Amino acid sequence: MTEERHIAVRIEKDQEGRYISVPFDLPERVAWFSVTYDYPHSEEHPDGDWKISTTVNRIDLALVNPDGEQAGSSGAVRREVQIGGLAATPGYRPQTIQAGRWTIVAGAYRIVPDGVTVHYTIRWEKKTRAWFLGDLHTHTVASDGILTADELARHGRRHGLDFIAVTDHNNALPAAALPSVDGLTVIPGLEWTHYQGHANMLGLDRPYTGSFHANTRQEAVAHFTEARANGAVIVINHPCDPLYKFAFGLERFPYDMLEVWNGPMRESNVRAIAFWHQKLVSGEKIAACCGSDYHRDSIFQMLGGPCLAVLAWSREVKDLLEAAVLGHSYLVYGPDGPRLTMTCGQAVLGDTVAWNRDCRLDLYAERLQAGDSVRLIGPEGVLAAWQAEHAGSLKTSFAVTGPGFVRAEIHRVFAREVPVLPALVSNPIYFDRGDV
Ligand SMILES: [Zn+2]
Ligand SMILES: [Zn+2]
DSSP: OEEEEEEEEEEEEGTTTTEEEEEEEEOSEEEEEEEEEEOOEEEEEEEEEEEEEEOOEEEEEEOOOHHHHHHEEEETTTTTTEEEESSSSBBBOOOOOOOOEEEEEEEEEOOOOOOEEEEEEEEEEEEEEEEEEEEEEEEOOTOOSSOOOOHHHHHHHHHHHEEEOOOEBBBBGGGGGOOOGGTEEEOOOEEEEEEEEEEEEESOSSSSSSOOSSSHHHHHHHHHHHHHHHHHHEEOSSSTTTTTTOOOOSTTTOEEEEEEEEOOHHHHHHHHHHHHHHHTTOOOOOOEEEEEEEEEEEEEEEEESEEEEEEEEEEEEHHHHHHHTTOEEEESSSTTTTEEEBBBTBBBBEEEEEOOOHHHEEEEEEETTEEEEEEEEEEEEEEEEEESSSSSSEEEEEEEEESSSEEEEEEEEEETTOEEEEEEEEEEEEEEEEOO
């Protein structure tokens, strides 16, 4: 829904040649806003069979964001400009729209002797939460992948992904060089790659100063600490991989998520899920995530296999990463996999609810295949399980009998002679001990 506000600004002749600040406020979570303005700008005079039009006023436009940074300027050539998190009118920078006081800079270039009234209309639309599907772990020719970032991005969009993170080993593509593909968000980042462990640092093209290398645990922790302070989101990658596990151990390493599902489902992922589960049991609230670790297409590897479905306020990098860190997400084997919604009242995956006897989970699983089993898992193990007799969906609700957490998994027989494997793993809804 679009909201709007009107501001009329009076500019007198003696203000000609000055810049006039016109403040306006925007609320939280705005997807985009536009500024339209109008004033008497020309006069027509008859001249024989002709009409002569003369410019009588000229008001220039620029916008400044709440940080005091110029968001763009357009002189007097445009009567309407728009800025959003993903796109903007040429001359204006796409940016996450900050809440707070924005400023229209009205440039009084030419004003008639009687002065002029300029009418500004500011329209904005608030964000609504939606599901986005993406891959947080990929490689390009900047390390040992075979596609350029551009090819990778187009490949990702073709696979139905809404976002990909480009995470080359110890190399990040400069943010300005990230590919631009319609409908796809490309998250800058790198995979910090060390003989003792791998971690994705996401959201920045330069998470730390200097070089990646570290000869002591202390030096490695310093890289992580600096990256976190700079605003990078840190993922401990494939923590239980037989060759590339996180051998440092996690103590004192700041991180935001655990990549419990890396590439095709296999034993090291099952162990990583169990490792994460134990952390949840011990009371930690840490989001699980996944990534294909894509290098090239093969029967074992595909872009978006697995992919992360996140419930985010927009497809902007900041919103996607924030939702992932909060665990508003589930991990699914591929873009064609099942879909899941699990809520407790207003609470979604990753949220915390104060437990009471009336707590009920509402569960909706779609795109199930015959034989799929949908399981709810708590600290003590499986709380409930449903078996799909035929393809379709499951809609049910479940009474939560005590504090802790509840997460969902969907298991599937993908092929004969292959064991039943997780097809989907959700983040939990947490239930804190309430006053009851
Ligand atoms: Zn790795
Ligand atoms: Zn990797």
